[in-house]
Amino acid sequence: xxxxxxxxxxxxxxxPLGAQGLGGGGLVYNVKxxxxxxxxxxxxxxTLVGAEGGARLGPVRVGVAGLMGTLSGPGGxxxxxxxxxxxxxxxxxxxxxIVAVGAEVEAKRFEADAGVTEWRLIGATGRVALDLGxxxxxxxxxxxxxxxxxIVNGATMSLxxxxxxxxxxxxxxxxLTVNLGYRFERFDFKAVGSAPARLEQFQGLVLGAGFRLGR
Amino acid sequence: xxxxLPGLGARIVLALLLLVGGWGAAAAQSPAGRxxxxxxxxxxAPNPDSAATLLERALLPGTGATTAEQxxxxxxxxxxxxxxxxxxxxxxxxxxxxDPALRIDSLYFFxxxxxxxxxxxxxxLAPPVSQAPRAALSVTVDLPLDxxxxxxxxxxxxxGGSSYPARVVAVxxxxxxxxVVLWTDTQRVNVTTLAWNxxxxxxxxxxxxxxxxxxxxxxxxxxxxxPLERVLQITRVTVDTQxxxxxxxxxxxxxxxxxxxxxxxxxxxxxAAAVGLPAMGSSDLNSSSGLGSDGSxxxxxxxxxxxxxxxxxxxxxxxxxxxNIVQNRQARARYEQDRARIAQLNARARENAPVHVHVEGPGx
Numbered sequence: 372x373x374x375x376x377x378x379x380x381x382x383x384x385x386x387p388l389g390a391q392g393l394g395g396g397g398l399v400y401n402v403k404x405x406x407x408x409x410x411x412x413x414x415x416x417x418t419l420v421g422a423e424g425g426a427r428l429g430p431v432r433v434g435v436a437g438l439m440g441t442l443s444g445p446g447g448x449x450x451x452x453x454x455x456x457x458x459x460x461x462x463x464x465x466x467x468x469i470v471a472v473g474a475e476v477e478a479k480r481f482e483a484d485a486g487v488t489e490w491r492l493i494g495a496t497g498r499v500a501l502d503l504g505x506x507x508x509x510x511x512x513x514x515x516x517x518x519x520x521x522i523v524n525g526a527t528m529s530l531x532x533x534x535x536x537x538x539x540x541x542x543x544x545x546x547l548t549v550n551l552g553y554r555f556e557r558f559d560f561k562a563v564g565s566a567p568a569r570l571e572q573f574q575g576l577v578l579g580a581g582f583r584l585g586r
Numbered sequence: 587x588x589x590x591l592p593g594l595g596a597r598i599v600l601a602l603l604l605l606v607g608g609w610g611a612a613a614a615q616s617p618a619g620r621x622x623x624x625x626x627x628x629x630x631a632p633n634p635d636s637a638a639t640l641l642e643r644a645l646l647p648g649t650g651a652t653t654a655e656q657x658x659x660x661x662x663x664x665x666x667x668x669x670x671x672x673x674x675x676x677x678x679x680x681x682x683x684x685d686p687a688l689r690i691d692s693l694y695f696f697x698x699x700x701x702x703x704x705x706x707x708x709x710x711l712a713p714p715v716s717q718a719p720r721a722a723l724s725v726t727v728d729l730p731l732d733x734x735x736x737x738x739x740x741x742x743x744x745x746g747g748s749s750y751p752a753r754v755v756a757v758x759x760x761x762x763x764x765x766v767v768l769w770t771d772t773q774r775v776n777v778t779t780l781a782w783n784x785x786x787x788x789x790x791x792x793x794x795x796x797x798x799x800x801x802x803x804x805x806x807x808x809x810x811x812x813p814l815e816r817v818l819q820i821t822r823v824t825v826d827t828q829x830x831x832x833x834x835x836x837x838x839x840x841x842x843x844x845x846x847x848x849x850x851x852x853x854x855x856x857x858a859a860a861v862g863l864p865a866m867g868s869s870d871l872n873s874s875s876g877l878g879s880d881g882s883x884x885x886x887x888x889x890x891x892x893x894x895x896x897x898x899x900x901x902x903x904x905x906x907x908x909x910n911i912v913q914n915r916q917a918r919a920r921y922e923q924d925r926a927r928i929a930q931l932n933a934r935a936r937e938n939a940p941v942h943v944h945v946e947g948p949g950x
Contacts, residue, residue, distance in 0.1 A: 403880060407871040501856070504849030504897025510856040510890055536860040538890045553886035555863040570868045576882035 384426075392427030396548065396581010404442050404453075407570040413450050417442035419457065423579065432471070434461040442481075454482040461496060471498045475515050490558075492531055493519040500539070507541045511552065520558065526569075530559040541583060550579035618644045618651035622659050629662060629696060634669035637662065657684040665696050668703065678707040723811040724749040725803040734823060734940045737791060741781035742818075742943055746773060748803035748811065755804065756780050761796035761817055768792060784820070784941055791941075794821045817946040825939040827932040831924040834917045837910040845901035853894010857887035 400419040405412060417440050425434030436459045443452040456479070463473035472495070479490040494517030500509045513535045520531035537552025556573040621644035628637035641663040644651055651659065660681035664674030682688055694701045728745035735742060746754030758769040769787065771780045785791050797818045803811040860883050864872060 401882065405871060407868065412871065501852045502849070502897075503853055503893045504845040504901025504903070505893065506901075508893055508897065510852050510893065512856060512859060532866070534863050534866060536856055536863055536890070537886050538856070538893050551886060551889055553860040553863060553883040555866060555883075557867050559868065570871045572864075572867045572871055574864060574867075574880055574883070576886060 390426040390428050390585070392432070392583065392585035393425075394546075394548065394581060394583035395422065395424035396579055397421070398423050398436060398438055399578045400438050400440075400554065400575060401578075402442070402554075402573050402575040404444075405572045405574075409567050413444065413446060415442035415444035415450065415453065417455065419455060421457075423581070425461075427465075427585065430465050432461075432463045432465055432473075434463070435459070436461075451483045451485065456480040456482075463496070463498065469500055471500075472496070475517075477517070488525065489523040491519070491521055491523060492517040494531070503538070506543045508538065509540075510536075510538050511550075512536045522560075526560045526563055528558050529561045530557060532557055535577065537577070546582040546584050548579075548581055548583045550577070552577045616650055616652070616655065618649035618655045618659070621649065622651075622655060622662065625659070625662055625666070629665060629669070632669060634666040638666040638670070641666065653684050657681045657688060660684070661688070661690055661693065664703070665693060665700055668697055668699050673703065674700070675703050675707045678704050679710075682708055721749055723752055723803050723805055723809050725752075725754055725801050725811045725814050727799075727801050727814055727816060729799075729816060729945050730943075731945050733943050735784060735943060737784075737822075737938050737941050739783070740941060741783050744780045744782060744799065744801075745778065746780065746801050746803075747778070748805075750805070752803040752805040752809075752811070754778075754780075755802055756782070757800045758782060758818075759798050759800070761798045764798060764800075768797070784943075792820065794941075796820075796946075819944040819946055821942045821944070822936065823940040823942050825935045827935050828928045830928060831921060834921050836914045836917060837907075839907055839911045839914055841905040841907060843903040843905055845898040846903045847898060849897030849901055850894050853891045853897065856894070857891035860884075860887040860890060 398419075398421045400421075402417055402419055404415040404417070406414075419438035419440035421436065421438035423434060423436035425432055427433075437457065439454070439456040441452055441454050444450045457477065459475060459477045461473060461475045463471040465471040475492075475494055475496040477490075477492040479492070481488045481490075494515055496513060496515040498511065498513040500511050502508075503510050513533075515533045517528070517531035517533075520528035522528075533554065533556040535552045535554045537550060539548065539550045541548045554573070554575060554577045558571045558573075560569040560571070562568040621640050625637040625640035625644065628634070628640060631637075641659050643649070644659045645656065645663070658681075660677045664677030664681070666674075667677060668674040690700070690704055726747040728747070730743070733742065734740075744756050746756060748754055754773045756771055757767055759766050760768070767787075769782050769785070771782070773780065797820060799816045799818055800813045801815075802813045863883060864880065
């Protein structure tokens with residue numbers, strides 16, 4: 372199921388299921404990708420654009436996000452442009468408005484002239500939302516750790532995690548929301564055979580704007 | 587109004603008077619009367635011939651028979667004739683000529699033919715019925731122009747009349763919906779005044795508004811009068827109700843405090859976390875590529891920190907006051923109870939308020 376289909380499914384199914392909250396909006400991820408491989412560092416920059424949506428049913432919140440765009444950097448053939456597509460599905464249990472824990476599944480797809488690489492990440496995630504004293508304004512921090520992370524038909528990651536810190540504002544008089552965060556992702560690939568280990572990091576600013584109805 | 591029954595003493599005196607009167611009457615009976623009495627006994631024997639003979643003697647001019655005795659003699663003579671196999675109608679005619687209102691129901695037991703012939707003779711002697719056309723049937727109504735009625739058992743009295751004997755039918759409908767019958771009634775024997783209890787057929791009291799009362803009369807031949815309509819304006823008499831209880835003054839349930847230093851600390855801490863987040867990355871990668879070029883984390887850290895500062899400076903905290911919360915809850919419960927009780931009392935008062943009926947236009 373693609374991210375778009377999952378997003379559509381959430382919006383279609385949420386009202387009949389009696390969801391207490393529904394939200395969605397646009398996402399922009401201004402990302403820098405850095406790869407350390409065989410002693411050399413390669414950097415790529417790009418802006419991924421997408422959308423996110425979610426619904427809350429009791430203490431459970433289900434969310435889907437999708438981003439896509441092109442990462443490019445200097446280097447010509449040695450550092451070719453990559454079309455990236457990221458789809459994330461999150462299921463969070465929110466026992467209190469402050470803390471949420473759950474599971475996260477993410478698929479990353481990188482398409483270059485040389486071929487296509489797909490990553491599969493399955494892991495746990497935790498989030499805190501802390502009141503900053505101004506109505507509607509909360510500081511957020513979210514950490515995701517993926518014990519199961521690998522490239523489809525390829526190498527397995529020895530470490531995969533993501534951290535995001537930022538702030539979120541929800542208008543007390545309306546459904547509009549704005550999110551701003553700094554995201555940092557780390558993916559370590561073990562050395563396989565004669566191939567050396569590879570380290571990848573994604574980092575950058577994440578900006579989101581949308582609406583949220585209910586809790 | 588019923589008459590009081592006489593007492594025991596009065597009954598005894600009455601019986602004695604009747605006894606004395608009866609003996610006196612028997613003693614004072616005329617010869618004709620005695621002959622008629624004897625003839626009656628002969629009829630019962632049955633000896634119609636002897637009875638006829640005695641009656642012929644009683645009817646002779648010299649017996650001094652009164653008109654009543656003559657009437658009775660002719661009746662018995664007619665019965666004797668019937669018992670002898672001939673018609674009794676000439677004798678019955680004689681009797682009816684003396685007393686047109688004569689009834690002989692008590693003598694029908696002498697034979698079946700008696701009633702038939704007597705009735706036929708009465709019909710033959712009866713004056714012709716007037717065939718003149720009757721005046722058109724019309725209906726009248728007598729209503730009080732303004733009246734207050736109890737909502738519980740009040741009844742609006744509707745006195746209907748007609749130009750000649752006929753049944754009066756009354757129907758009540760909403761003024762603007764003449765086909766929706768709310769109540770109807772018809773005059774019955776000895777009941778010329780109808781009474782509407784201001785309720786529908788299902789027993790529910792009607793709402794205030796305008797209603798149409800329509801009456802028409804129907805005679806025994808089925809002729810129907812022109813309907814007569816009166817518009818009734820029904821309102822509820824304003825009753826005194828209790829004012830709703832005053833809303834209690836609730837104590838503050840929380841204290842509004844200035845922004846917490848926690849906001850400031852959280853903002854700074856989250857900002858620091860944003861700046862330090864790349865430290866979670868690979869040292870090899872971080873050392874080989876300057877992190878300083880990634881300014882976005884500082885931007886985010888700045889925004890979050892400023893938000894924390896803003897929360898501290900312009901934000902506020904709310905500290906609940908449990909004692910006031912409990913006190914307010916009790917006061918609110920008492921207020922709600924009082925309000926519900928008074929609302930119930932007022933509703934009952936309004937429900938039982940008298941109903942005022944005003945007849946628009948003439949009541950008659």
